[in-house]
Amino acid sequence: MVRPHLPSLYGLACRLVGDRAEDAVQECLVKAYRSFDQLRDREAAGGWLRRILVNLVRDEARHEARQAEEVPVEQVDETYSLYRKIADEDPLPYSDSLHLDFLSCFTVPDVWAVLDRLPAHYRTPLVLVHMYGVPTKEVATALELPDGTLLSQLHRGRKLFERELWNYAVEHDLLTEREGALP
Numbered sequence: 001m002v003r004p005h006l007p008s009l010y011g012l013a014c015r016l017v018g019d020r021a022e023d024a025v026q027e028c029l030v031k032a033y034r035s036f037d038q039l040r041d042r043e044a045a046g047g048w049l050r051r052i053l054v055n056l057v058r059d060e061a062r063h064e065a066r067q068a069e070e071v072p073v074e075q076v077d078e079t080y081s082l083y084r085k086i087a088d089e090d091p092l093p094y095s096d097s098l099h100l101d102f103l104s105c106f107t108v109p110d111v112w113a114v115l116d117r118l119p120a121h122y123r124t125p126l127v128l129v130h131m132y133g134v135p136t137k138e139v140a141t142a143l144e145l146p147d148g149t150l151l152s153q154l155h156r157g158r159k160l161f162e163r164e165l166w167n168y169a170v171e172h173d174l175l176t177e178r179e180g181a182l183p
Contacts, residue, residue: 018116028053061120105174122157
C-alpha cells in the first residue's frame with residue numbers, strides 16, 4: 001500500500017527538509033505503522049501519509065522556530081530589497097525585467113540550495129504553497145496555524161528567500177557576467 005507513494009513522499013521530504021529527507025520519510029512510515037488503525041480508506045493512503053510527513057516537518061519546524069532568530073519585516077524590506085541590492089543604491093531606471101535578469105543567473109539546483117538555507121518554519125510553507133500548489137488555507141490547517149500567521153510566514157519567507165538568493169549569487173560569483181547586462 002505504501003510503496004507507490006514512496007517517491008512522492010521522498011520528493012516532498014527533500015523539498016521540506018533537504019538532506020534529512022530519508023530520516024523524515026522513515027519517521028513518517030513508523031508513525032503511519034503505529035497509527036495504521038486510524039486510516040479509514042486505503043485509497044486515501046497517499047494523502048494520509050503526506051499529512052503525517054507534513055505534521056512531522058511542522059513539529060520539527062516549531063522546534064527550530066523556538067531557536068531561530070526572527071527578523072522584523074520592516075528590516076527585511078529596508079535592508080534586503082533585491083532591487084536595492086542590485087541597484088547598489090544608485091538610481092537606476094525602472095525595469096520590469098530586472099528581477100527576471102537576476103533570476104536567469106540561477107539553475108534549479110541553485111534555487112533548491114537557497115531554499116535549504118531558510119529556517120524550516122519559512123521553507124515549509126513556501127515549498128507547499130509555491131512548489132506544490134497547495135492552497136494556503138489547506139497549508140494553514142495542516143501546519144495548525146491561523147491563516148494570518150501562515151500569510152505572514154509566506155511573506156517573510158519570500159523576503160528571506162530573496163535575500164538568500166542575493167547572498168548565494170555573490171558567494172558563487174553568479175553576477176559577474178550579468179553586471180553589464182543590468183540596466
